[in-house]
Amino acid sequence: METQKKRIIGITGGVGAGKSTVLALLREKFGADVFLADTCAHELMEPGTRGLEQVVQALGGSFLAPDGSVDKKALAQRIFHDKEALRTMNAIIHPLVWETLGKRAEASGRSLAVIEAAVFDTAPDGLFDEIWYVYADPECRIRRLMESRGYSREKCERIIESQSSEEEYRARCSRVIDNSGSSLETEKQLKEILCHEIC
Numbered sequence: 001m002e003t004q005k006k007r008i009i010g011i012t013g014g015v016g017a018g019k020s021t022v023l024a025l026l027r028e029k030f031g032a033d034v035f036l037a038d039t040c041a042h043e044l045m046e047p048g049t050r051g052l053e054q055v056v057q058a059l060g061g062s063f064l065a066p067d068g069s070v071d072k073k074a075l076a077q078r079i080f081h082d083k084e085a086l087r088t089m090n091a092i093i094h095p096l097v098w099e100t101l102g103k104r105a106e107a108s109g110r111s112l113a114v115i116e117a118a119v120f121d122t123a124p125d126g127l128f129d130e131i132w133y134v135y136a137d138p139e140c141r142i143r144r145l146m147e148s149r150g151y152s153r154e155k156c157e158r159i160i161e162s163q164s165s166e167e168e169y170r171a172r173c174s175r176v177i178d179n180s181g182s183s184l185e186t187e188k189q190l191k192e193i194l195c196h197e198i199c
Ligand SMILES: CC(C)(COP(=O)(O)OP(=O)(O)OC[C@H]1O[C@@H](n2cnc3c(N)ncnc32)[C@H](O)[C@@H]1O)[C@@H](O)C(=O)NCCC(=O)NCCS
Pocket: 013, 014, 015, 016, 037, 038, 041, 042, 071, 072, 073, 075, 076, 079, 086, 090, 093, 097, 117, 118, 119, 159, 162, 163
């Protein structure tokens, strides 16, 4: 029996665009093995790691909790208000994230491995077969985030402002998944791609 070629797909998009929703569909309906860059970045910034030591050397320790772990709220406050700090942290942590997740995806026993990340600028060429951009129009994202996570409009706008622009995402990605409609409509797009376009 012919074994299916392994595909590694990157998934990205702005805050609240629906990346987690798309990942859940890929896992549940299409059998994908899913890896999260943010979770991996947290592992690489646990107390005592070289990653955290380097980030603290570069940015200071204002976002550390008394026990030495990262206080996520304080880190978000820092990096989403200061683009230079965000770039510095990304430049330290992201290469380690790609190395770690690249190995995990290659080792996956599934034919479809999906890596979700906020940014792919630092990703090495050749790691991904394709990178997909999950899109939903900004007002739809803000409404969903306010309703589901209790974010304020100001918080949504500040995070959106700190992230890549629509044009940058589209330029980096080979496909767009439009998640402005129902999740069923999103699932249909995934099915079309996975069952008819790149099978
Ligand atoms: C900043 C943190 C504490 C915010 O956590 P919080 O739970 O409040 O929000 P959440 O994780 O949902 O992030 C909000 C939005 O910001 C995006 N985001 C997170 N980190 C980054 C980053 N380094 N660069 C750009 N966007 C980012 C997320 O994708 C999401 O769209 C957390 O995201 C974090 O620890 N980020 C640093 C690690 C990292 O680089 N992760 C992304 C790997 S690609």
